[in-house]
């Protein structure tokens with residue numbers, strides 16, 4: 001099963017993608033996580049990506065597509081995957097579609113997690129990410145067992161630099177201009193499914209499970 005997660009920054013794509021990955025036994029592939037890991041390790045890719053990420057802008061398509069295609073070519077992606085944060089532009093979606101078509105394959109579901117902009121700003125200021133393993137929490141909605149400490153690895157929880165309000169506003173503008181058109185793209189392919197992302201994360205997941213079967 002090959003799944004694409006769509007939705008604004010902070011809509012809950014990552015939260016849901018992790019649950020889908022666990023439930024269906026497929027890898028969770030997040031381009032944002034791949035970029036952040038490279039930033040943390042100080043690689044050339046990380047340095048290039050960081051300049052864009054800090055401004056809330058998109059990393060150029062050519063670089064992003066290369067990273068993503070390398071990742072999904074790995075053995076563990078053979079039986080499917082859930083893509084989180086990719087594609088984010090029409091050209092990215094077109095390249096992915098062309099690569100899959102070459103393999104006689106296609107995306108099975110594009111899950112659009114729908115959350116209005118007003119909710120997003122509030123949600124992002126409460127997001128905390130683990131510096132160790134990248135796990136995400138929310139100080140009110142999805143709190144860790146112990147404040148400031150990751151349940152999974154004991155790492156420190158921080159507010160991501162790009163989750164500060166000014167950057168979030170720019171990311172939302174970028175989302176509406178460049179990523180939202182993917183809703184029409186995947187509607188055209190007959191695979192778009194929209195779920196209400198404003199409800200509790202367990203209820204969002206229940207709605208997704210009823211779509212995926």
Ligand code: ADP
Nearest residue numbers: 009010031032052053057058059064085086088
């Ligand atoms: P969120 O879902 O909270 O917006 P991500 O972790 O998916 O955040 O992405 C963080 C940043 O990484 C983005 O703002 C962008 O700069 C970069 N990025 C991630 N995925 C892509 C992509 N597919 N294309 C371009 N840039 C990307």
Ligand code: ADP
Nearest residue numbers: 009010011012013014015127137138141200201
């Ligand atoms: P995305 O990957 O789309 O950027 P995340 O999954 O990181 O979004 O979620 C953004 C923030 O909102 C995180 O702090 C997360 O814990 C929280 N969150 C996720 N789903 C919900 C939900 N259904 N209700 C409230 N908060 C949520």
Ligand code: ZN
Nearest residue numbers: 130133150153
């Ligand atoms: Zn952790």
